[in-house]
Amino acid sequence: MPPLTRVDDLTPYDRNRVICVKVLFFWFENFGRPDQKLEMILADLEETKIEATITGGPFDHDNITGLREDTWYFLSNFLVLYLPELMSNTSNMFRIWFYRPTKMTSTYERSPSKCIEPERFSRIDPDRNSDCYTLNLDTVGFIVYIDRLIRIPYVSGQYERGRGCNCVYFVLKNHRGLRLRYCTIGDLANYFMRVWVNREYGHSYLRDPVFCVLRFWHVEEYKGKPCLMNRVGCSRFYLDPEFDELEEIKERVHSPPLMLGPLRIQDVPIWIIE
CATH class of the missing domain: 2.40.50.140 (Nucleic acid-binding proteins)
Known part of the structure; x- marks a missing residue:
């Protein structure tokens, strides 16, 4: 496996990076329609957050049905995009975009943190x-x-x-x-x-x-x-x-x-x- 990359070190149009992230939350949008997608908020060991998007059908169905919140995954062969026209749920200017070669594999618990950052x-x-x-x-x-x-x-x-x-x-x-x-x-x-x-x-x-x-x-x-x-x-x-x-x-x-x-x-x- 290639060395792990921090979320902070991702740059637009990266394709060959591997990251280890926790799925904080995920939800479906437009489910059952041609433009359906699954949105996720991810965080790495440094608690840096980034949003990820799975669209249409470019990702294996078994991976989606086995997806769990508060679970750590290795993520590889994904795109990193800068899409300012899309509303982001994190402060990260980039977004991970899944496409057909993308792999997502569960791994052991790396940190119990919920990555909560209470605002004053x-x-x-x-x-x-x-x-x-x-x-x-x-x-x-x-x-x-x-x-x-x-x-x-x-x-x-x-x-x-x-x-x-x-x-x-x-x-x-x-x-x-x-x-x-x-x-x-x-x-x-x-x-x-x-x-x-x-x-x-x-x-x-x-x-x-x-x-x-x-x-x-x-x-x-x-x-x-x-x-x-x-x-x-x-x-x-x-x-x-x-x-x-x-x-x-x-x-x-x-x-x-x-x-x-x-x-x-x-x-x-x-x-x-x-």
Whole structure:
């Protein structure tokens, strides 16, 4: 096998590189149509992320059906492209493109890291940093307010069921007392509420706060005000997860001064507040 290449060292139109990467997330777009594709977010041992695309039928079906998230793979004989016209879910300007010779082989666990990079709330300010609108962000905090909305005007994605709860609005608070507004829509909102209800968080979250990890969310506008919103496909949430790499952050956020009483909707800030 040729020597491994770091993701940071990939250059456009590379074809003969071999990389070792973890599949963080994958999802299908336009499934069943001639232009169907599978999108992945990958990360190497240095936790450098890059998006990868498998189109139409240039990749072996068995490889796709055996694909697993949080699993390490050797990837070889792929293209590296610069496609600025395509929306990227990472900050990497390049994209891996699969074609017929591409090989993807699973390997042993190289690192247990989830490659989470929590963004500081104070840096997520569209008024001061316009790049917020172009980046997908990881954030963590405790849920201090949640509201359930049913059937707001919303065009469902191709494979979204479009029924039940299709919008959930909530607020996270970090260890400095800053709050951020969030809005999840579509099937992810339905799933969020199922988890919330099944775990009975609604009866206890004010006295026993729920630690929340949100991955690959982006700044959008909700009711004319900025908030963090999920993207269909790449965005994920975790409620009270056991992630070793976040234990220190979790302990810092879970401190007595943050244990507040009920939060009224009129107390929720437009964006962030000290």
